[in-house]
Amino acid sequence: xxxxxxxxxxxxxxxxxxxxxxxxxxxxxxxxxxxxxxxxxxxxxxxxxxxxxxxxxxxxxxxxxxxxxxxxxxxxxxxxxxxxxxxxxxxxxxxxxxxxxxxxxxxxxxxxxxxxxxxxxxxxxxxxxxxxxxxxxxxxxxxxxxxxxxxxxxxxxxxxxxxxxxxxxxxxxxxxxxxxxxxxxxxxxxxxxxxxxxxxxxxxxxxxxxxxxxxxxxxxxxxxxxxxxxxxxxxxxxxxxxxxxxxxxxxxx
Amino acid sequence: xxxxxxxxxxxxxxxxxxxxxxxxxxxxxxxxxxxxxxxxxxxxxxxxxxxxxxxxxxxxxxxxxxxxxxxxxxxxxxxxxxxxxxxxxxxxxxxxxxxxxxxxxxxxxxxxxxxxxxxxxxxxxxxxxxxxxxxxxxxxxxxxxxxxxxxxxxxxxxxxxxxxxxxxxxxxxxxxxxxxxxxxxxxxxxxxxxxxxxxxxxxxxxxxxxxxxxxxxxxxxxxxxxxxxxxxxxxxxxxxxxxxxxxxxxxxxxxxxxxxxxxxxxxxxxxxxxxxxxxxxxxxxxxxxxxxxxxxxxxxxxxxxxxxxxxxxxxxxxxxxxxxxxxxxxxxxxxxxxxxxxxxxxxxxxxxxxxxxxxxxxxxxxxxxxxxxxxxxxxxxxxxxxxxxxxxxxxxxxxxxxxxxxxxxxxxxxxxxxxxxxxxxxxxxxxxxxxxxxxxxxxxxxxxxxxxxxxxxxxxxxxxxxxxxxxxxxxxxxxx
Numbered sequence: 001x002x003x004x005x006x007x008x009x010x011x012x013x014x015x016x017x018x019x020x021x022x023x024x025x026x027x028x029x030x031x032x033x034x035x036x037x038x039x040x041x042x043x044x045x046x047x048x049x050x051x052x053x054x055x056x057x058x059x060x061x062x063x064x065x066x067x068x069x070x071x072x073x074x075x076x077x078x079x080x081x082x083x084x085x086x087x088x089x090x091x092x093x094x095x096x097x098x099x100x101x102x103x104x105x106x107x108x109x110x111x112x113x114x115x116x117x118x119x120x121x122x123x124x125x126x127x128x129x130x131x132x133x134x135x136x137x138x139x140x141x142x143x144x145x146x147x148x149x150x151x152x153x154x155x156x157x158x159x160x161x162x163x164x165x166x167x168x169x170x171x172x173x174x175x176x177x178x179x180x181x182x183x184x185x186x187x188x189x190x191x192x193x194x195x196x197x198x199x200x201x202x203x204x205x206x207x208x209x210x211x212x213x214x215x216x217x218x219x220x221x222x223x224x225x226x227x228x229x230x231x232x233x234x235x236x237x238x239x240x241x242x243x244x245x246x247x248x249x250x251x252x253x
Numbered sequence: 254x255x256x257x258x259x260x261x262x263x264x265x266x267x268x269x270x271x272x273x274x275x276x277x278x279x280x281x282x283x284x285x286x287x288x289x290x291x292x293x294x295x296x297x298x299x300x301x302x303x304x305x306x307x308x309x310x311x312x313x314x315x316x317x318x319x320x321x322x323x324x325x326x327x328x329x330x331x332x333x334x335x336x337x338x339x340x341x342x343x344x345x346x347x348x349x350x351x352x353x354x355x356x357x358x359x360x361x362x363x364x365x366x367x368x369x370x371x372x373x374x375x376x377x378x379x380x381x382x383x384x385x386x387x388x389x390x391x392x393x394x395x396x397x398x399x400x401x402x403x404x405x406x407x408x409x410x411x412x413x414x415x416x417x418x419x420x421x422x423x424x425x426x427x428x429x430x431x432x433x434x435x436x437x438x439x440x441x442x443x444x445x446x447x448x449x450x451x452x453x454x455x456x457x458x459x460x461x462x463x464x465x466x467x468x469x470x471x472x473x474x475x476x477x478x479x480x481x482x483x484x485x486x487x488x489x490x491x492x493x494x495x496x497x498x499x500x501x502x503x504x505x506x507x508x509x510x511x512x513x514x515x516x517x518x519x520x521x522x523x524x525x526x527x528x529x530x531x532x533x534x535x536x537x538x539x540x541x542x543x544x545x546x547x548x549x550x551x552x553x554x555x556x557x558x559x560x561x562x563x564x565x566x567x568x569x570x571x572x573x574x575x576x577x578x579x580x581x582x583x584x585x586x587x588x589x590x591x592x593x594x595x596x597x598x599x600x601x602x603x604x605x606x607x608x609x610x611x612x613x614x615x616x617x618x619x620x621x622x623x624x625x626x627x628x629x630x631x632x633x634x635x636x637x638x639x640x641x642x643x644x645x646x647x648x649x650x651x652x653x654x655x656x657x658x659x660x661x662x663x664x665x666x667x668x669x670x671x672x673x674x675x676x677x678x679x680x681x682x683x684x685x686x687x688x689x690x691x692x693x694x695x696x697x698x699x700x701x702x703x704x705x706x707x708x709x710x711x712x713x714x715x716x717x718x719x720x721x722x723x724x725x726x727x728x729x730x731x732x733x
Contacts, residue, residue, distance in 0.1 A: 078690040092686065093676075107690040141703065158689060162690070
């Protein structure tokens with residue numbers, strides 16, 4: 001079983017330190033949720049792990065099955081089994097979803113190995129059926145003119161096709177109305193299983209009504225300050241983030 | 254797009270290894286013994302030499318001599334074009350190199366070095382697959398020229414300019430130099446003085462050539478200038494697609510390629526002229542291309558410029574007859590150290606003529622793209638239409654792009670529309686694609702292909718696939 005270990009990670013944007021000693025181990029099959037107020041470093045964490053060039057890892061480690069991934073280019077990390085579902089996915093005008101995914105699938109194949117187009121489309125269509133996505137969707141250019149919901153479904157479809165070991169889902173619920181949220185959550189739940197470890201980053205508890213996590217962590221000022229099971233999310237919902245703040249102040253006193 | 258993904262020609266090879274006609278595959282040369290060599294530098298003696306080895310008629314020699322005078326009297330167009338032109342040293346160029354003036358009809362007869370060159374470039378294979386005829390020019394002359402029997406039996410003439418002047422002087426003389434006069438610009442004058450090779454095509458009335466004819470221009474020698482001259486005449490109601498490809502090895506010194514291409518589409522005729530060129534980045538590519546479209550005729554230029562140090566090329570159509578139609582679809586990719594100065598000219602000279610220009614340029618790194626266009630619709634005409642679209646894509650912040658669209662539409666009975674856009678491949682976009690497992694080069698390549706996708710779909714499949722490969726290769730080389 002694979003595992004993703006984040007060890008005492010510190011991340012800066014320019015001179016400013018955002019993530020300050022974040023540690024967490026995720027095993028395949030587990031679903032972890034990270035909750036926290038805005039500006040606490042949740043998105044920074046996910047982008048840094050994925051290798052975004054604007055984020056500098058000043059200390060700490062990220063290990064995939066014991067191997068550090070921090071010296072790898074973003075594409076190599078992706079091919080090693082890491083997937084980031086973006087909060088704000090980029091548009092790629094003129095490149096259809098089908099062709100983009102095809103390139104991504106091909107990129108995972110050994111050199112000289114040819115992609116079997118028929119098998120590829122068969123698999124693509126079955127994933128689309130699973131996610132209840134219309135066939136016409138894949139001929140549209142990636143995220144170009146997509147609604148918020150379409151963008152998120154496009155992310156989930158990519159995740160389904162690329163079959164990562166670990167998925168970091170950055171504010172997947174943001175910008176979604178309740179129907180879109182349900183569709184996206186159904187998709188994620190359909191992919192849940194022993195082969196996928198997930199880190200759900202969210203601001204609100206409501207996503208966790210649809211995707212029930214095994215673990216919930218509260219992030220505050222760049223690190224985890226409280227961990228628990230799904231009941232922690234409910235407690236947080238009831239008491240608000242100020243509760244964590246007060247507890248934290250008390251603990252530090 | 255209603256096209257199903259399976260039949261999407263452009264995208265089928267997205268991350269396939271690069272094969273086919275590309276710059277790496279073109280970057281080789283053979284040490285060829287040239288039987289005919291006009292030496293270095295340009296003078297009346299050079300012209301005497303060229304004219305005598307070709308056994309030309311006196312009128313051609315005279316035409317060349319006059320052109321030489323025009324060339325020498327014209328200044329470099331550096332008042333509007335790049336000063337880089339001043340770096341061409343005309344005294345150090347070799348103007349004519351060949352192993353003979355008569356092309357072979359079968360590949361077996363072609364000398365080994367030259368045959369190997371074209372084998373490596375994949376020309377004989379393409380010929381077998383989808384071409385009606387091929388002419389393969391090696392430095393100054395065609396080494397191989399062949400047209401399928403089924404096409405020649407319809408009366409189609411496909412020859413190089415050297416042969417055509419000997420064998421079809423009456424048609425040649427009638428149209429030669431009429432679309433692009435010697436004095437059109439300094440480089441058309443140069444070409445007129447020393448031209449050699451290039452295609453001559455005549456398609457008789459009503460004949461529709463279903464497969465394309467192809468010419469391939471190969472520069473092998475260092476310090477060499479290639480000056481092919483192409484003249485294509487489609488008689489009334491005739492139809493033709495012509496494709497040209499070009500490569501040269503990378504030498505440390507600069508190479509000059511200066512062609513003149515004249516097209517004549519008589520009443521109701523259609524000519525489609527496709528160029529996919531991939532010059533090494535030491536080549537000055539200064540080409541004049543223009544067609545005249547008579548009544549209800551159609552001329553379409555598809556022009557893809559990749560590579561070269563400097564390309565200056567503005568394919569044009571003179572819309573001479575009522576309801577004539579002209580089109581230029583142009584793609585230019587300027588990588589580090591390259592300048593693509595390209596565009597289109599549409600001269601409306603009759604009522605109800607229409608023209609369409611779609612130009613897409615990509616600038617990478619220090620690469621520079623310039624669009625120059627001329628659309629001219631005079632006041633006395635009516636029912637004329639032009640559509641011009643110029644889109645630029647910038648990759649990396651140092652890239653530069655300029656647009657100089659000169660659209661002159663007079664009178665109130667004509668219509669024009671012009672759109673221009675500049676977009677950038679952002680770091681976020683590249684990161685997004687890398688996060689899906691594509692390398693930086695693959696990500697850039699995909700962005701570029703997305704940018705030109707709607708245009709490339711209009712190209713014949715073989716060419717859009719080749720274009721795609723060339724772009725992959727350029728992007729591969731542009732990231733460290």
